[in-house]
Amino acid sequence: MHEAILELNIPFREPMVIYKNEFRGSGDGPLISLVSGMHGDEISGMYLLSRLAAFLDRVERGLEPFYTLEGTVRLIPVINVPGVNFATRNWPFDGTDINRMFPGYDLGETTQRIADGVLRATVDSHYAFDVHGSNEQFFEIPHLRMFSPTEEDLRLAPYLRCRYLLRRELTPLYKTQLSYHWKESGISPYILMLGVARRIDDDLVETLYQGLIDFMLAAGVLLGPPPAPPLQPPSFGRKHTHLVLSRAAGIFRPTAAAGAMLRKGEMLGQIVNVLSGQVEEEVRAPASGLLASIRSYPLVYEKELLARLFTAEENPSGTADVWYQEQ
Numbered sequence: 001m002h003e004a005i006l007e008l009n010i011p012f013r014e015p016m017v018i019y020k021n022e023f024r025g026s027g028d029g030p031l032i033s034l035v036s037g038m039h040g041d042e043i044s045g046m047y048l049l050s051r052l053a054a055f056l057d058r059v060e061r062g063l064e065p066f067y068t069l070e071g072t073v074r075l076i077p078v079i080n081v082p083g084v085n086f087a088t089r090n091w092p093f094d095g096t097d098i099n100r101m102f103p104g105y106d107l108g109e110t111t112q113r114i115a116d117g118v119l120r121a122t123v124d125s126h127y128a129f130d131v132h133g134s135n136e137q138f139f140e141i142p143h144l145r146m147f148s149p150t151e152e153d154l155r156l157a158p159y160l161r162c163r164y165l166l167r168r169e170l171t172p173l174y175k176t177q178l179s180y181h182w183k184e185s186g187i188s189p190y191i192l193m194l195g196v197a198r199r200i201d202d203d204l205v206e207t208l209y210q211g212l213i214d215f216m217l218a219a220g221v222l223l224g225p226p227p228a229p230p231l232q233p234p235s236f237g238r239k240h241t242h243l244v245l246s247r248a249a250g251i252f253r254p255t256a257a258a259g260a261m262l263r264k265g266e267m268l269g270q271i272v273n274v275l276s277g278q279v280e281e282e283v284r285a286p287a288s289g290l291l292a293s294i295r296s297y298p299l300v301y302e303k304e305l306l307a308r309l310f311t312a313e314e315n316p317s318g319t320a321d322v323w324y325q326e327q
């Protein structure tokens, strides 16, 4: 069922509408909400939600004979409507990041009203997913981010088949983000980081699509064949993080790929002097662990983030609370 969750008058012509597509089951199963398109250039999440919409439509029409919808699935694929239409990450009118406007304000400026409308439209959920992607300057492998997950959250998370899980305490640092307010409202929030901005990675979307169907089966939203055995992802907290910053400025050429397990001292890449072509810095892994993300935009200043690496052991100096490279 397509329905407007928010209508805003805009300077010219028809109002701007944010839509939800909701599938209501026959039983009293839980309500799961999924949102994407908060950032207008993160396309993979929108495509993932469109795949789910097509699947749930088939379930509703009896074309998926093994599945029955027991709960409710609410999809809000596009929050930043003009951003999506014109391929800009932020709100095009004034560059506002909508994921810095929560909980929003219904009498406030446009992006505050959008934030308020999205929170109101999802606050009755049992589970809620906010789907994002990394920006073009930084390649991240797909992963899940959670605030102080409960045992039940951790039971369900492995069905999603993400490469790793990043946990954080619910601190005021995140107070302007949608998932913070979901957690504060008693909802289990799952932040999915999926792919790179402006691109669709079909394999990734397919994995997450199957993962979300299995998640819904395990959570009792959907009835059907038993889900695939869950795949326990490694879980990292704040103190497992190693940030690799550039010491030199120049052109960064990575030699390691995100997703690799690296040994301490292994080469991550080089920074080359633009004028002389000489190597200014050999960038090496500060510890042994999972290379979760690496910079893809080549030009760097000093002290810029080049890579993020997670280790099984706690890093005594790893107190930097970097949640998102892009957020």
Ligand SMILES: [Zn+2]
Binding pocket: 038, 039, 042, 131, 132, 133, 326, 327
């Ligand atoms: Zn995003």
